[in-house]
Amino acid sequence: MNAAVLQMKGIEKRFPGVHALKGVELEIHAGEVIALIGENGAGKSTLMKIIGGVHQPDSGEIFIDGSPVVIASVSEAIKHGIAFIHQELNVLDNLDVASNVFLGREPLRGGFLRLIDNRKMHEETQVQLTRLGLEIPTSIPLSKLSIAQQQMVEIAKALSLEARLLIMDEPTSSLTLSETARLLEVVKELRSQGVGIIYISHRLGEVEEIADRVVVLRDGANAGSLTRASVNHDRMVKMMVGRDLDHFYQHPAADKTPLYFNVKNLRTSRYPDKQVSFDVGKGEILGLAGLVGAGRSELAQAIFGVDGALEMTITLDDQPLRVRTPQDAIKHGIYLIPEDRRHAGLITDIRIRENVTLPALGRYATLGLIAHERERQSAVEMCKKLNVKATSVEVKTANLSGGNQQKVVLAKWLSLEPKVLIFDEPTRGIDVGAKAEIYELMRRLAESGVAILMISSDMEEVLGVSDRVAVMHEGSLTGILERGECTEENIMRLAVGSRG
């Protein structure tokens, strides 16, 4: 008999105030890819953390190869051959790439001295990076990499474990099309080698491509599963959300004032010899596409005054602006919603309310004193608008699911009255239902006269939301595509560096 690699029965998990998992069942066999999907806060990550030894279930049983086990710690999970790519980055930015990849199981030499065999470590890391098509030196410290690159390093780390069961919790949320394609190839290769894979993603296209079986969670309970043959987009959405979703992307006639927000000759310290110039119209959504590390986030940060551009001329409504710090930017109505939610987007150790109101705290204050009730109401309102799933706004942000954290990041900024809004990966880790609402919100903002620059690695999103698409490659702008020219092929062609 072919026992399942992993079987979970009746898994229950409660957090204070939250019943996160309600008798969940899951089974996975060798050489099988299971896609685990569900709305934000459905309990996917929690279930995975139980397998990975991070959390202990309140009740329920886990079997590996048919025998019951208790996975009391992360190291035990590793011993069982389980590798885990967490939804949130868990890298050490003081160590280099190779050290991160091999952390916890460094190749040794020197006998009892347990010295690290650096050469071997770097060589083997290089193999893993090549496999993923990642072109970075193995000796560069992680602090010098972009989020997406760090994410790739973490994937390389999990792959190099050569596990029997690989858990991937939204591995592609910050990756662009080409990295994603590469990753899916690797997943298929692993499947053929007999590895069991649990794959969590909100990008349903990937799910359709890769899944042998789709398991859906809703509100912490099994909501059914689909076999390979019956997987399709609408069916998945319906099982996750419990109803049909219509209108997803909408492209209204662009009623825009061109040249409203103008960026000229922008040079960042990362690419000091490349200049970027572009403009966003009033009422327009300009998509910004490119491969990982193209320099899009750097560009956004420079405009926002975070990383002081080497050179930059910005005009808004023909008024030249001087932006040296984020305060300058905010004063002029330019806002940035950053991509790295745990580092720059949120203060995860404080409450939802405190996060949401932080950028405009002055508004809820009289004479510098915070009017608590006014603040709370506003936070509640924003959370409701973005459908944040939390027991109350007084919950610590760290205790939210990844997607809900991202919604809080958006909530922080959307209550303000911006003139220019820069989104950096706005829907990273957000479920389909909420995405639709966010797109609608973006469109409404644009219609009210905001210029929107949207950096996104999600091709579907770029194509579906943008009025025009600018594409970057290694620090320079390789082209701007009008609505009519926007196709996946055109964007990819520019993204890999051939000028249009």
Place this chain on the structure above:
Amino acid sequence: MKKELGTFLLLVVLCIVVTALNPRFLAPANLQNMARLIGAYGIFSIGLGLVIITGGIDLSVGSLFALLGVLLSMMLTEWGWSSVLAVLVVIGAGMAFGSLHGFLITRVRVQPFIVTLCGLLFYRGLARFIANDETKGFGSAAGFETLRNVATGSLVGIPTPFVLLAVISLVMWVVLHRSVYGRYLFAVGRNEVAARYSGINSRNVVASAYILSGALAGIAGIVFAFYTNSISPSSHGNFFELYGIAAAVLGGCSLRGGEGSIIGILIGTALLQVLQNLVNLLGIPSSLNFAVMGAVILIGVIADQILQRRAS
């Protein structure tokens, strides 16, 4: 209140035990003595608490007390300045040093530990140099009795340092727990990057904490100077920064930043003072003074940890 609860319970238990062993603990004279000291230590501990909340540290206050004390004595007794002017200069000097720390930390980006360690060394040296290694004092305070009374006298039986502390705590409580600025302090201490992205001028916020701490150190420095009435530049205020940091940390401030409360700091300060008082009151040999302090704090904190873990 949750984080301070353990320390608070420890404080209550200690008070009860000491009272049981020696009822004089509650004698008005003793309460007054303690209140006076809690006042003096509390004032600067609040400043240190603010700095710790921003994720920093200030090691220089002890030396600052020596420097400011020496200056105060010289201004009043040797240069014949008026009380008001002298007080303003001392508090102003505290703030100036605080700004210097803030500037070096936020603009030049030197670690707070180093900046204030240099302060610890430098101000002490400066104090000794200015005083020419002589002990300074106020004699009978002729000409500035009012100042002395304000600094260490009593107001309807309540020692003025305690009254001062009460007022300062109240103000700082509002500032820290109710104002926009206070929220920014916590935000910057927790995650400076995210605070910056939220449009907070995190450098100014951090710097201002050091300035506030400097001002409070100035006030406490005046109180200490009049309390001892004798300032030997080489030892006045030695180790006081440790007491202040300990009070803040015992009261729930985390040295990683972003955590803490005024009430906690007050409880921490009171705990340390009661511990000192207890050693004398119970007639414990002075040599065991430190050992008792260390042991009681540790036991209290451990008990607190275990209770909190059981609760969750």
Place this chain on the structure above:
Amino acid sequence: MKKELGTFLLLVVLCIVVTALNPRFLAPANLQNMARLIGAYGIFSIGLGLVIITGGIDLSVGSLFALLGVLLSMMLTEWGWSSVLAVLVVIGAGMAFGSLHGFLITRVRVQPFIVTLCGLLFYRGLARFIANDETKGFGSAAGFETLRNVATGSLVGIPTPFVLLAVISLVMWVVLHRSVYGRYLFAVGRNEVAARYSGINSRNVVASAYILSGALAGIAGIVFAFYTNSISPSSHGNFFELYGIAAAVLGGCSLRGGEGSIIGILIGTALLQVLQNLVNLLGIPSSLNFAVMGAVILIGVIADQILQRRAS
């Protein structure tokens, strides 16, 4: 090496300046004196550096020196124990206290600052109690001259503490920068969760840093005891933890954890010792001793910051 470069340059510049002002700086006697002190301070500073790399702190070493020194003196002169046994007991005691710290920090989850602050208070009190507030010493070291020579003598003209430091640094360099264990120290210090997710037993790693630090404090304690040949329990080792931490931080360790190097710590230690030496050698008034130290360190660090910023 980048982070230590500034401190190193400062050290070199200082040495050159001092030599120019007073060539006796390079006299063998002076170099020997300095080497002896660098040895003694360096040994325990390395331990503190390890602890700081894990994101912790150890405030207790100064008091530990008093306690271990008193014990050593009593074991050798009063109880007539053999040198070998006494040394083993002292180092063992250092490790035992280190384990205690590690246990409280990793298992009971008390903040390192509090645990070791209690240690600072408790060990000092214990030392004073055991010694009955009397100064202890070794007299003429009858019966354990060998131990004294090993602790503070010279080996072919090189002071033994320096030789000891050289050996210890070499070993610790391999451990910290070449071994798996060292890698884990850095990992745990920067991001404990990420380290745990990689299957590292972070609690044991942290605890072991305190044990190592305890062992090194034991060795340094023996050296200091014989160096001063007199251990007054109330002041022996006072403030030494600050010097050690300062050396580590000057040498590039960050109190936020995850950063630091053995070479940096050595440079930091040397810098502090040269500064002390310089004050005496250049005949700067003792009252300005601290002021000079503070100012030089600060100027050096600021220059370093500015240079590094310009470089990047």
Place this chain on the structure above:
Amino acid sequence: QSGGSSKKLAFVTNNAADFWTIARKGCEKADAELADVSVEFKITSDGTAAEQKRIVDDLLAKGVDGIAISPVDPDNQTQMINDVTKQALVLTQDSDAPNSNRAAYVGTDNVAAGRQAGELIKEVLPQGGRIMIFVGKLDARNAQERLQGIKETLRGTNVQIIDVRTDDTDEVRAKSNVSDTLVRYPDVAGLVGLWSYNGPAILNAVRDAGKTNQIKIVCFDEADQTLAGVRDGLIYATVVQQPFEFGYQAIQIMAKSLAGDRSSIPASKQVFIPTLVIKRDNVGEFTQKINGLRGRS
């Protein structure tokens, strides 16, 4: 070298109290009187043997000819002193290391000073009573000797020593120790301060408690407030040393010895400079003198 055979002498203190600023005046006077001598005055900032050893080592490295040192811990610094005598002339001052090879000792007999204090206590408390003693650190040599002298004199009298309270040279604690004592022992009849800042600390605490008339105070050294207290009758008496003489004599003796003249060193090798008792009747005169030495008018 400008001075030719000019002798370098050093005077090393044991801490940074202002006691030493007066000694310094003595050194300076001797320095001024002696043409071929240069004097360096070194203060041991943190009052530890370790720091002292460092200072001495550095002095030797500089090539000093004579050192007058106040050893922090004489018994255990004997070895160090003997080492130094191989390279330079060594005097001990303020506190002695009798078993060392030092050329002479210049200073106070602290046990005798303690006895003087004991006599004063007996005098002011004829009926006896309970007293408390305050000091910075009990493991300091002079503290122990003074205490010993006091204990000797009070043995067999009605005066009973409750305890000794230490404050680790923290002036705030010094005062709160006194305040606490007044609360804990309401019947305490006398307070004794062994170190210079203990006098003011006692006086201030007693004054705060409003017990100036009930409690008799005896202390050591000549802090300004102590002298003021004596003048106002709040402190019964203080026992003072003559640090000016320490400095002056030590330099003179070293200079002469280095010049080959050993006549100023007695056979006992101890040059005792007597301690004085300052009471209300002689405090005015003494204050004037001391202020003159400190360069105040």
